[in-house]
Amino acid sequence: MSRAPGTSAFERTLDRIGTDIVDGGLPAGTVCTVDELVDRSGHSRSVVREATRVLSGMGLLASKAHVGHTVQPSSSWDWLQPRVLRWALASGRRESTLLAIRELRTATEPESARLAAERRSDDDARELRVTSEALRAAAVRQDPIAFLEADLLLHRLIRRAAANPILDRVGDAVDEALRDRVDQLPGDGIDHHDAALHTDLASAIEAQDGERAAATMRVIILRTA
Incomplete structure (x- = not known):
């Protein structure tokens, strides 16, 4: 009875980037630009920006002007967020x-x-x-x-x-x-x-x-x- 992934562009982008972070595809310390995340997710800059805001709120990313989005270590993640747990349970x-x-x-x-x-x-x-x-x-x-x-x-x-x-x-x-x-x-x-x-x-x-x-x-x- 597996749950379907998010169906909107935003949800798919959030799940793609979040999964990549939690599963180690984007290791801690990696710095990503919006354009790089657009290429990774296949969605627009506006959708990626919204996803990075949510991921920053979950502690997975830290965003800094003129630098980009830095992947944070797992000790910084909000482990009580349902999506973080879901990504972790589907990962290594x-x-x-x-x-x-x-x-x-x-x-x-x-x-x-x-x-x-x-x-x-x-x-x-x-x-x-x-x-x-x-x-x-x-x-x-x-x-x-x-x-x-x-x-x-x-x-x-x-x-x-x-x-x-x-x-x-x-x-x-x-x-x-x-x-x-x-x-x-x-x-x-x-x-x-x-x-x-x-x-x-x-x-x-x-x-x-x-x-x-x-x-x-x-x-x-x-x-x-």
């Missing part, structure tokens, strides 16, 4: 990126689940229950698109119930990891035990059992990250 950095995301999830998601159990409203509990049921039904049908939609929503609902905007900031990284996992599903499809764990997680949050919610989330991460 895939395994190290998956490990980094797993470490991030292990450090933050159990705490989000615990806080959600403590702070959830009745509406939060109801939405989590309904979403976990939808996720389980998608697993029974072996419907990866519906499974992904329910999985993403469940994790977003947990972050919302946790009511911590800083923890919520890492949500894009979690979402990319979940999308990637569904893209990489094995031939035997969705594991019903994974779906059951999400039902247990929603149940623990509804019961306001923070320790059980956190423990269940840890198991989910170990099985899915």
